[in-house]
Amino acid sequence: MSKHDPVRYVAKNMRLDLALIAGMIEPRSRVLDIGCGDGMLIEHLFRTKGCDARGIEIDMTEVTRAVAHGMPVMHGDADQDLAHYPDAAFDYVVLSRTLQAVERPREVLRQMLRIGTRAVVSFPNFGHWRVRWQLLRTGRMPMTATWDRAWYETPNIHPCTVRDFFDLCAREGYVVERWLAADDAGRRAPWRRFPRLANLFGEQALFLLRRA
Amino acid sequence: MDQTDTLAEIDHSHVTFPEGLTLDCGVTLPELTVAYRTYGTLNAERTNAILICHALTLDQYVAEPSPVTGKPGWWDSVVGPGLPIDTDRFFVLCANVLGGCMGSTGPRSPRTEGGEPWGIDFPPVTIRDMVRAQKRLTEHLGITRLFAVIGGSMGGMQVLEWAATYPDAVFAAVPVAAASYHSAQNIAFHEVGRQAIFADPDWQGGQYWRTGRIPARGLAVARMCAHITYLSEQALTRKFGRRIQAAPKAAEEAIGLFGDMFEVQSYLRHQGSTFVNRFDANSYLTITRAMDYFDIAAEHEGDLAAAFRGTRTRFCIVSFSSDWLFPTEESRAVARALNGVAANVSFVEIATDKGHDAFLLDEPDFHRTLAGFLSGCAEHAGLAE
Numbered sequence: 017m018s019k020h021d022p023v024r025y026v027a028k029n030m031r032l033d034l035a036l037i038a039g040m041i042e043p044r045s046r047v048l049d050i051g052c053g054d055g056m057l058i059e060h061l062f063r064t065k066g067c068d069a070r071g072i073e074i075d076m077t078e079v080t081r082a083v084a085h086g087m088p089v090m091h092g093d094a095d096q097d098l099a100h101y102p103d104a105a106f107d108y109v110v111l112s113r114t115l116q117a118v119e120r121p122r123e124v125l126r127q128m129l130r131i132g133t134r135a136v137v138s139f140p141n142f143g144h145w146r147v148r149w150q151l152l153r154t155g156r157m158p159m160t161a162t163w164d165r166a167w168y169e170t171p172n173i174h175p176c177t178v179r180d181f182f183d184l185c186a187r188e189g190y191v192v193e194r195w196l197a198a199d200d201a202g203r204r205a206p207w208r209r210f211p212r213l214a215n216l217f218g219e220q221a222l223f224l225l226r227r228a
Numbered sequence: 229m230d231q232t233d234t235l236a237e238i239d240h241s242h243v244t245f246p247e248g249l250t251l252d253c254g255v256t257l258p259e260l261t262v263a264y265r266t267y268g269t270l271n272a273e274r275t276n277a278i279l280i281c282h283a284l285t286l287d288q289y290v291a292e293p294s295p296v297t298g299k300p301g302w303w304d305s306v307v308g309p310g311l312p313i314d315t316d317r318f319f320v321l322c323a324n325v326l327g328g329c330m331g332s333t334g335p336r337s338p339r340t341e342g343g344e345p346w347g348i349d350f351p352p353v354t355i356r357d358m359v360r361a362q363k364r365l366t367e368h369l370g371i372t373r374l375f376a377v378i379g380g381s382m383g384g385m386q387v388l389e390w391a392a393t394y395p396d397a398v399f400a401a402v403p404v405a406a407a408s409y410h411s412a413q414n415i416a417f418h419e420v421g422r423q424a425i426f427a428d429p430d431w432q433g434g435q436y437w438r439t440g441r442i443p444a445r446g447l448a449v450a451r452m453c454a455h456i457t458y459l460s461e462q463a464l465t466r467k468f469g470r471r472i473q474a475a476p477k478a479a480e481e482a483i484g485l486f487g488d489m490f491e492v493q494s495y496l497r498h499q500g501s502t503f504v505n506r507f508d509a510n511s512y513l514t515i516t517r518a519m520d521y522f523d524i525a526a527e528h529e530g531d532l533a534a535a536f537r538g539t540r541t542r543f544c545i546v547s548f549s550s551d552w553l554f555p556t557e558e559s560r561a562v563a564r565a566l567n568g569v570a571a572n573v574s575f576v577e578i579a580t581d582k583g584h585d586a587f588l589l590d591e592p593d594f595h596r597t598l599a600g601f602l603s604g605c606a607e608h609a610g611l612a613e
Contacts, residue, residue, distance in 0.1 A: 086604020090575035
């Protein structure tokens with residue numbers, strides 16, 4: 017059971033993160049939140065925006081908590097379960113701070129934009145100056161508030177930077193409708209027009225994508 | 229172990245439909261009786277009804293003592309005032325399945341008015357036939373849409389069949405410890421049980437009412453075999469281990485293997501011998517066959533998702549980690565098929581070592597899940613607190 021499952025997701029500061037994500041989602045839309053934890057975002061979207069919001073979560077304790085709270089959440093895995101949904105079943109598919117922890121990030125993004133019209137993706141930015149500085153100064157894998165697990169036990173097997181993500185979107189032909197970089201508390205940082213600065217000073221990034 | 233038919237003729241509350249019921253096999257039962265129990269109050273709009281579907285050897289006495297055994301209702305920790313299925317809020321309904329032996333039409337029913345029972349000649353019924361009989365009952369009660377249909381094991385099969393056959397009549401569906409078909413392994417275990425019944429000298433070609441001697445040994449062995457599948461190795465080890473139970477005093481002289489016995493043997497024998505007092509062998513054959521033939525995908529050209537296309541029912545699928553009779557993977561397959569038609573589905577595997585029987589036992593996570601799902605659905609259905 018869950019104690020044997022690999023720990024896949026970093027701890028989330030959902031309360032702040034969810035406000036930013038919710039800001040990208042239109043009222044009354046159909047939403048799938050992948051890695052929804054105890055369902056805080058889907059409850060928020062249901063109660064404040066009247067969305068038909070559902071979730072997938074890998075940690076069974078969280079799933080049980082969410083369902084026991086009346087939220088439609090199923091036990092599942094971003095890498096395994098998205099393939100079972102039909103095309104365009106959702107208006108938005110959300111992946112919050114989870115992309116870096118999945119086995120096949122590119123395939124997960126493809127599935128998200130197959131089953132959803134739009135994808136909302138947030139991830140911790142490995143290009144942040146503190147990460148770069150630690151690697152440069154000590155020559156060792158960075159340990160920061162965001163990247164807080166040792167290399168041999170981190171679930172974050174696919175770290176990327178803001179620029180890397182822009183590059184992947186271009187390669188895959190995704191349109192970046194909106195994006196922003198924020199500090200770890202979810203406060204928006206003021207570099208939205210300058211990806212290179214955002215890549216240096218943003219601790220996390222949030223993208224709203226659609227197919228071209 | 230000579231035993232006579234002790235299934236007392238109890239007058240179960242029931243409704244009879246004189247027009248009968250046409251079964252999947254093509255036979256029309258000339259008359260259909262559905263025995264049922266209700267708890268709580270149906271609201272004025274008739275929107276708060278929850279149908280509970282019972283498992284193979286259970287009955288409609290969900291939340292009150294069984295008139296046959298005197299034992300508490302089989303789900304009296306789940307159904308009642310303030311419990312997960314809250315009878316202060318919901319009108320709860322449970323019917324004895326078609327083919328059963330607790331008052332609904334089955335092999336014990338007279339074939340013709342005042343005549344002999346159907347016995348082995350009772351036509352084969354399907355899970356869908358059982359559901360059709362329940363549908364008659366809900367119509368009789370003036371309920372056009374059930375707020376929820378809930379059931380474990382074979383009850384879960386009925387839940388899925390309800391959702392597939394009458395999608396507009398089911399607002400929420402909770403199949404627990406179930407699957408969309410009965411696996412080869414499960415059919416195999418059922419077959420051992422059936423063969424044990426047939427091998428009993430008191431079987432008498434199924435017409436055991438004529439002598440009054442029921443095939444108690446065969447039925448007991450069938451129950452013992454099935455009971456093992458309801459538990460798990462961990463649960464058996466935890467409860468009994470390899471402990472030996474001393475033989476009764478009279479047998480003390482008889483040293484050897486068959487004097488003392490393992491506690492697990494004694495437990496199984498008890499399960500077997502009490503079962504024969506409350507269940508009819510022909511019903512056991514009829515219902516196990518219905519389960520074996522259950523395969524929702526087969527009813528829809530092999531495509532399970534097609535059974536639920538366009539559904540607006542909200543599903544909550546629950547499995548138990550140590551259930552090897554209806555393993556989690558089979559529940560997951562149902563969840564994925566429902567994903568395939570973009571249905572609203574919750575899916576939880578409850579961690580427990582109690583095996584398939586966990587759905588009947590005290591499992592706080594399961595009870596919390598059920599209560600939370602129902603109250604979430606009640607909010608969506610616009611049911612008052």
